Amino acid sequence: MPLDQNDITLRLENVSKSFGGIKAVNGVSLTVRRGSITGLIGPNGSGKSTLFNIISGVERKFSGNVVFDGKRLNGLAPHKIFDLGLGRTFQTPRLFTGMTVLENAMVGAKNQRGESPLRAPFPKDWEPQEMEVAKKTQDQLKVLEIAQLYDKPPSEISGGQMKLLQLANVLAGDPKMLLLDEPTAGVAPRLAQDIFLSIEKQCKEKGTTFFIIEHRLQVLFKHVQKVYVMHEGRIISEGAPSEIVKHREVIDAYLGA
């Protein structure tokens, strides 16, 4: 059954990227449905993170097309892509180490009046909005159960809490779609489950679309509708988790080769 165009949030058309002589991403085409949770799996070095860097604008030299909500993203800077509603997290959490948890989580809020140096000296102008952002951030941090850490620097929180904080940072911008690069790597198993439950909640309540790189397949497969499998820069398989596990190439890619 052909998909309605409006159903597609993200579409990649024949995307390729080489580093020197190595094709890190080799002719990748894929689609992500609006409001879905889609997985991206594959062995280390298969090009998953490079693909995320291409989509989010960190890597701007590539061939092919990236289309988000009907708009071509090719060549756009990361901040413009974020403004369009496409956010991302990083494999190793990239947090603002000199700032508290609360400050970290408030940076991502869009259109803050007080971010203009001409308005900043006049608190009356931006304080009402600041309080709205603070309230929203507080709710978000409570959902992620890290609100009690609000005045701690990131160096004093656990690895799992860093992952959650990174999620809070990017959710502050109310993204329509999120690219998560290994949201549960280095996190205790129970917490990994919790992270996916918050992702699912976010998806259901706010309609956010998720595209997730993950190595913990048993956790991932419980929450995704569709999975793409990458190997040596190519998509070698796609489908529902139950179908994927039966594919010969997938088993080969993970166990042999």
Add this chain to the structure above:
Amino acid sequence: MVDAISFIVAFASFYGIFVILAVSLNLEYGYAGQPNFGQVLFYGLGAFVGAIVAANLLPYFDHLPIGNICNAGAYTVRTSIGSSDAGISLGVWAIALIFAMIAGGIIGLVVSYPAIRVKEEWYLSMILLVAGEAFVIVVENTPQIGCGFEGVDGILNPFYWVSNLYASSPFAGTNLGIDLPGAIYAVVIMACAGICYFVAQKLANSPYGRLLKSIRDDKVAAESLGKDVAAVRRRIMVIGSIMAGLAGGLYVYYLGTATTDDFVPAVTFTIWVMMILGGYANNKGILAGAFVLTLLERGSVLLSVIIQPYFPTFNAAVIIYLEYSVEAVILLLLLLFRPKGLIPERRIQTKAYELFDFSKAAGQKADASNATIPDTTVAKEQGSAS
């Protein structure tokens, strides 16, 4: 002759100027993570622009031909106007300061523009370091700009006319024991420093301060959270350079002369020591750091003057250069014992914390460590109901 009052006046003047420079560097590096090794460029630029504007405008407003500002005749004309006409002195002074700030801002933008989009901020710092040196060489070798090695002199204290006013007043006979124009100007410099400090505090404790720090801590993350990193870096360079230009304009009116000797790279690094000593990203620390270094700078000058009579065969002026050795020791001790400076960085104080600090206090009162959980469910129910 050294007396306590003139030491305090000189100290206050230098302290004010150093505070402006250090506050400006702290905005650029402490908050925004943009190392500026060419602070002296904007400082010197402000001084020369201020001096040149003043030297041209003073005769202009007195309906005299401007001619070559480097001539001895021009010097006489501007000192005589400066010592008699209050209105022209103050008006020209204000215009010169405004031009010094504009020049700082524009050059800050022009110099940083090519390098600012390069991810690694140290390229820009190298360009600024070189630009600072190039500025000195160009001014020294192009007499048409700022009278070459001689510099532009005869820029009288904008309150110089006060001493003439006093001399013709009924109190003229009594010796005040104080350089009246110098004291007034020191207060004005301190007021300017106060304004810069106040503005820096306001900028820092706002969403703008958060934006700057996020770019300092991780440019890639800030960019992926929708921040236009290149634009923010450009703007903070302009703001910092405007302040440094102001400091230059104030300085030339304090000293009376703009000469390239005063704008060597060592000045930049003295400002850096002030910031490192006081504490990055903390404006209060900057006040402390600038105080210690000004004391060192003025103290070494004072010491050389005091001991000279006791050692007639020894050139006591070399003691002034001990300042740099002491700065080095201060730096080493800081890195060993207090790497974050005298007053370490604090959280950004906006009203947002009130919400959390209040919740925390309420949570402790209820003595329920997980009091946040019921709150969440309430919020969720409200969310689904709406």
